[in-house]
Amino acid sequence: MGRFWTLITHVHALAGPATMLLYPLYASVMAIESPSKVDDEQWLAYWILYSFLTLMEMLLQPILQWIPIWYDIKLAFVAWLVLPQFRGAAFIYERFVREKLRKYGAIDPPHKSPNGKSKGKKKFVDFITPKKGEHEAY
Numbered sequence: 296m297g298r299f300w301t302l303i304t305h306v307h308a309l310a311g312p313a314t315m316l317l318y319p320l321y322a323s324v325m326a327i328e329s330p331s332k333v334d335d336e337q338w339l340a341y342w343i344l345y346s347f348l349t350l351m352e353m354l355l356q357p358i359l360q361w362i363p364i365w366y367d368i369k370l371a372f373v374a375w376l377v378l379p380q381f382r383g384a385a386f387i388y389e390r391f392v393r394e395k396l397r398k399y400g401a402i403d404p405p406h407k408s409p410n411g412k413s414k415g416k417k418k419f420v421d422f423i424t425p426k427k428g429e430h431e432a433y
Contacts, residue, residue: 311366315345315373322377340388341376348373 319341326334348369352359359365376383396402 311370311373314370314377319345319377322379336388337379337382337385340392341384343392344376344384344387345373 319338322334323338323342326338329335352369362368375381376387393402
């Protein structure tokens, strides 16, 4: 019975990296290579949410270490984000993250310009792109 629990412990320890990193890395590469934009949105949303989760986990580590099932909760949540049957990452991004970004002005609602192109990313891109003459050599 001791070997069984050892095996279960090792499988449990490998489930996290496989679910949180290996499969998403593979699926992200496949999404880049596919012509569809739907899978690109899913995996970009996943990496945004995974980064946020990791940062929050780092900040809240003193509290989370007192929750014995935190790793299991995180694993279940990330599995929901990752599994294509649920598309949890795209759902969370669409429902919550995009709404907050629009609220605080990081992105504009998608408007069509006269030439038919979307201007949704323009405000953020203008913010991070240096203007001509703004960064001169000293």
